[in-house]
Amino acid sequence: MSAMEMERPSYMTEDLQIFKDAVGRFLEKEAVPHGERWNKEGQIDRSFWNKAGEHGLLCTMIPEEYGGPGGNFAHQAVVTDEATRKGVQGWGESVHSCIVAPYVLHYGTEEQKRRWLPKLVSGEYVGAIAMTEPGTGSDLQSVRTSAKLDGNEYVINGSKTFITNGQQANFIIVVAKTDPEKGARGTSLMVVETDEAEGFRRGRNLEKIGLKAQDTSEMFFDEVRIPTTNLLGDEEGRGFFQLMEQLPQERLIIAVQAVAAMEAAVEETVNYTKERKAFGKPIINFQNTAFKLAECKTETRVARVFVNKCSELLLKGKLDVETAAMAKWWTTQKQNEVIDECLQLFGGYGYMMEYPIARFFTDARVQKIYGGTNEIMKELISRNL
Numbered sequence: 001m002s003a004m005e006m007e008r009p010s011y012m013t014e015d016l017q018i019f020k021d022a023v024g025r026f027l028e029k030e031a032v033p034h035g036e037r038w039n040k041e042g043q044i045d046r047s048f049w050n051k052a053g054e055h056g057l058l059c060t061m062i063p064e065e066y067g068g069p070g071g072n073f074a075h076q077a078v079v080t081d082e083a084t085r086k087g088v089q090g091w092g093e094s095v096h097s098c099i100v101a102p103y104v105l106h107y108g109t110e111e112q113k114r115r116w117l118p119k120l121v122s123g124e125y126v127g128a129i130a131m132t133e134p135g136t137g138s139d140l141q142s143v144r145t146s147a148k149l150d151g152n153e154y155v156i157n158g159s160k161t162f163i164t165n166g167q168q169a170n171f172i173i174v175v176a177k178t179d180p181e182k183g184a185r186g187t188s189l190m191v192v193e194t195d196e197a198e199g200f201r202r203g204r205n206l207e208k209i210g211l212k213a214q215d216t217s218e219m220f221f222d223e224v225r226i227p228t229t230n231l232l233g234d235e236e237g238r239g240f241f242q243l244m245e246q247l248p249q250e251r252l253i254i255a256v257q258a259v260a261a262m263e264a265a266v267e268e269t270v271n272y273t274k275e276r277k278a279f280g281k282p283i284i285n286f287q288n289t290a291f292k293l294a295e296c297k298t299e300t301r302v303a304r305v306f307v308n309k310c311s312e313l314l315l316k317g318k319l320d321v322e323t324a325a326m327a328k329w330w331t332t333q334k335q336n337e338v339i340d341e342c343l344q345l346f347g348g349y350g351y352m353m354e355y356p357i358a359r360f361f362t363d364a365r366v367q368k369i370y371g372g373t374n375e376i377m378k379e380l381i382s383r384n385l
Contacts, residue, residue, distance in 0.1 A: 009308040011074045011315055019075060023082045026055050031088045038213035039359075042205050043167050044091055046126075053123030058093065059101040066105070067118030073249065073314050077256045084260035087356055089363045090213025092128075092165040096120065098253045099246070100127030103173055103189065107233045107242050116191070120171065125193075128169035130160040130219055131243070140175065140243060141183060145221065147176035147190045147231075154178075154190060154231065156224040159203075162370075166217025167205050170194045174221065175243070178236045187239035189232040192224060199224040210362035247372070248324035252310055254371045258331035258364075259307045262300040262338045265360045269293065269342040272357075289345055296338045303331045322381055329377035332367035339364050 008017070030051055031044075038044045052058050060075035062068025069075065080094050101120045104113060119125040136142050145158025156176055163169070172192045179186030194200050203218025232242070270293060273284035283289050310327045313319040343350035343361050350357050368374045 009311065011312060016074055016078060019071075020078045020082060022055075023057060023079055024086065026052075026057065027082055027086045027088055031083075031091070032086055035087055035213070038090060040212075042207075042212065043215035044213055046168055048091075049123035049126050049168070051123075052093065053121060058123055059097045059117070059121045061097070062101055062105060062117055062121055066113050067121045069121075073252075073311060076253065077311055080253055080256050081260040084257050085264045087264075087359060088213075089257070089261070089359075090211050092214055094253050094257070095129065095164045096127040099129055099250055100171070100173055102246060102249065103129070103232060103242065106246070107189070107238070109234050111229070112191075112232070116171065125171035126165055126169045128163050128165040128172045130163050130172050130174045132160060132162045134159065134161050140240065141187070143175050143177060143187065145174065145176045146180065147174070147178050147188060149178070149228070150225075152228050153225045154228060156190060156192065156221040156226065158221050160219040160221075161203075161217075162206070163217050163219050165215060166219060167202060167215035172219070173232065175239060178231075178239075182237060184240040185237045188236050189239040189242060190226060191230040191232055192221070192226055193230070197224050197226065208366070210359070210365055244321075248319045248321055249314060251324045251328035251371050251377075252307070252314055252319065254367060255303075255307050255310065255327040255331040258335040258367055259300065259303045261360055261364060262296075262303060262331075262335050265339045265342045265357060266293065266296050266300055268357055268360075269296070269345050273345055283345070292341050292345060296341055299334050299338055303334050307331060322384055325372075325377040325380040328371060329368070329374040329381075332364075333374060335367055336364050 030048060034045065056069045057079050060069050060071040060079060061073060064070040076098050083089065083091055083093060101117065104116050108116065116125065120127055131140060133143055133145060145156065145160065147154040147156045156174060158176065170193065172194060174190045174192055176188060176190050177186050178188040192200060199222040201220040201222065203220060206216045206218065208216060273289050273293070274282050276283050307327060310319055310323060313323065339360050343357050346355060346357050349355050352358060
C-alpha cells in the first residue's frame, strides 16, 4: 500500500480510473525514457505531442463534435496528475489543453471551433498563450502589444516573454490592444497560426532553474498580419474579460500539479529513508525523520482533500475566483515547503540532479509565480475580508 494512498474522490469513477492507468502506462513508455535527454535539450520531442494526441491525452475537455474525447476537468486533472508524478513536468500540456483549447471552445465562433479544435486535439497544433511582456508581469491591463485593423486584416506588433511551449507552438493566442484608449476594454485575443505568419519570430529558449524540458521563450511580432477571422470570437475588446473568466480553472490545474508533486516527493522520501541507513539503522527509524515525514504527509493529505473539493466545485460550475486563488497560493506554498523538507532528508544526495527529489525541488519554485503570483492571489482573497 502506498504511503500516500487515500480514498478516491467522488468524481473518480471506474472509467476515469481506467483512463488514469492508461495515461500512466503511456507516459512510462513514451516519456519517462526520454526525460534526461529532454531536460538537456530544453524541450520535448515534437512527435510526442502527436503521439499524445493519438492516445487521447490532449484537450480531454473538448466535446466529440469538435474532435475531442468529450471528457471534463476530471480527465484533465488525471493527465496533469500523472505527468507530474512521472516527472514529465516539462511537458506544457496543461497550457495547451487547459488554457488554450478552452479559450477557443468558450469564446470562438462556430467556424473557429471547427477549424482549430480538431488540430489542437490531434497535436497537429501545439498551443501557447502569449500574455506576459517584459515589464508587465501580472498586470495584464498594461500590455503594449497592439493589433491594429487594416482592411480585412489585423497588424500585430509587440513582444512577449516567458511563453510556455514557445519554441514548438504553432497556434498562439496573443493578448493585444485593439483600442489602447479603452484600457481593459480595449484588449482582445488574437490567434496567430505561425506556419503562415510573416514577421513572427521566436527568441531564445530561456534557461530556467527548473522545468528544464519545457520550452519557455521570447516571441516577437513585427507587422504580423492575420485575417480578421482570427480575432477570437466575433467582438473586439472582450479579451481581458475572457482571461478573467477562465482563471479559476487555470489556477486549479496548478494546484493539481502542486499536490501531485507533493505526493510523489513524500512517497520518494519514505522509500529512500527506509533503505538509507545511518548508525546501523534505517533513518526513518530516527524520531526526527519520522516526525518530519508525518508533518509532510499530513500537509499533503490536507492539500489533496482541498484540491479534490475544489475540483468537485469546478465540475459543478461552482468554483469561485476567491477559492481558486486560495487553492493556487496555498498548495504551491506547501509544495515548496514539503519538498524542501523531503530534500533535507536525502542529505547531500538531495542536492544531486540525478535524484528525482532535486528535480521536484527546482520545478516547484515557479509554481508560486505563474498563473498569477501568490501575492496577487492573496490580494484577490483580501478583497472579500
